[in-house]
Amino acid sequence: MIDTSVEIAGVTLPNPVLPASGTYEVDEVHAGFFSPSELGAVINKTIFMNPRPGNPPPRIWETPCGMLNAIGIPSEGLERFLADQLPRLRSLGPPVILSIAGNSLQEWQDLAAAVDRTGSVDMVELDLSCPNLEEGFIWAADEAALSRVVASVVKVTRLPVISKLSPNVRDISEMAVVAERAGTAAVSMVNSYQGMAIDIGTRKPILGNITGGLTGPAIRPLAIHGVFTTFKKITVPIIGMGGIATWQDAVEFLLAGATAVAVGTQNFVNPLTMKEVIEGIAGYVEEAGFSSVRDIIGLAQE
Numbered sequence: 195m196i197d198t199s200v201e202i203a204g205v206t207l208p209n210p211v212l213p214a215s216g217t218y219e220v221d222e223v224h225a226g227f228f229s230p231s232e233l234g235a236v237i238n239k240t241i242f243m244n245p246r247p248g249n250p251p252p253r254i255w256e257t258p259c260g261m262l263n264a265i266g267i268p269s270e271g272l273e274r275f276l277a278d279q280l281p282r283l284r285s286l287g288p289p290v291i292l293s294i295a296g297n298s299l300q301e302w303q304d305l306a307a308a309v310d311r312t313g314s315v316d317m318v319e320l321d322l323s324c325p326n327l328e329e330g331f332i333w334a335a336d337e338a339a340l341s342r343v344v345a346s347v348v349k350v351t352r353l354p355v356i357s358k359l360s361p362n363v364r365d366i367s368e369m370a371v372v373a374e375r376a377g378t379a380a381v382s383m384v385n386s387y388q389g390m391a392i393d394i395g396t397r398k399p400i401l402g403n404i405t406g407g408l409t410g411p412a413i414r415p416l417a418i419h420g421v422f423t424t425f426k427k428i429t430v431p432i433i434g435m436g437g438i439a440t441w442q443d444a445v446e447f448l449l450a451g452a453t454a455v456a457v458g459t460q461n462f463v464n465p466l467t468m469k470e471v472i473e474g475i476a477g478y479v480e481e482a483g484f485s486s487v488r489d490i491i492g493l494a495q496e
């Protein structure tokens with residue numbers, strides 16, 4: 195038996211596999227495929243302070259080896275989320291990561307402080323990188339804004355802070371350095387790549403929001419490059435994601451330097467993916483003669 199646990203900012207995950215925010219609902223449908231208690235951690239779809247409708251349809255569009263989405267983060271607002279959803283997430287067993295997003299520095303702080311006060315969350319993830327918001331601003335694409343948000347949030351919470359970074363920048367590894375200097379306890383990468391599609395019949399953009407974010411297998415080599423180049427530059431752990439469809443893809447992220455991995459788009463294609471990835475990573479580690487998943491993190495760097 196090998197040790198599958200990994201540690202992110204002092205929190206032990208029983209295994210390194212979690213859903214990517216916004217791609218996995220803890221509902222009867224998913225629970226019918228495998229028990230969410232088997233996951234390394236659970237995470238919500240990003241929550242805003244106030245209710246918001248999200249973007250007009252169409253919100254998703256299939257592309258070769260991927261998907262464009264411009265959901266725009268509809269949100270029921272913090273209060274209802276904490277009352278209705280958080281107890282359910284908590285009851286599942288794995289560590290709980292709460293994904294939040296603010297529209298101003300004050301809102302980021304208020305959200306983080308409120309999450310801290312619940313006493314039932316293990317880590318908070320800052321979605322600094324959604325490319326599909328009507329406000330149109332990607333916090334993690336601007337060094338000063340990224341630094342200010344992370345530093346302000348760290349001040350008001352005792353919870354470890356994960357900064358979710360944007361690949362829509364010149365060099366994501368430099369943004370990871372900025373987040374670490376501002377006090378982040380971990381980074382997650384990557385969020386979606388800005389993209390769009392045009393209907394040649396109507397001669398108009400297909401998505402209601404005009405632009406969207408590309409995810410799925412098409413972005414995996416780009417995301418691997420991001421993790422690989424970031425690993426050498428920071429000391430805090432990386433949660434790697436972007437196009438993971440199989441356990442082999444997940445192993446690639448661990449070898450590049452990710453301590454944990456998140457599965458997103460593939461959850462819509464095969465709801466058993468995360469279970470298969472958990473088992474596949476353990477099998478790979480055992481077969482290769484290691485005793486712990488931690489032994490393979492960053493091996494491709496050597």
Ligand SMILES: Cc1cc2nc3c(=O)[nH]c(=O)nc-3n(C[C@H](O)[C@H](O)[C@H](O)COP(=O)(O)O)c2cc1C
Nearest residue numbers: 214215216240321384385409410436437438458459
């Ligand atoms: C439909 C959809 C909704 C998403 N919603 C969120 C979200 O609310 N918050 C967030 O941080 N990322 C969100 N993401 C981004 C994913 O968490 C992940 O970073 C991205 O999809 C890359 O991983 P993948 O290629 O495995 O999907 C969303 C992605 C998709 C496809």
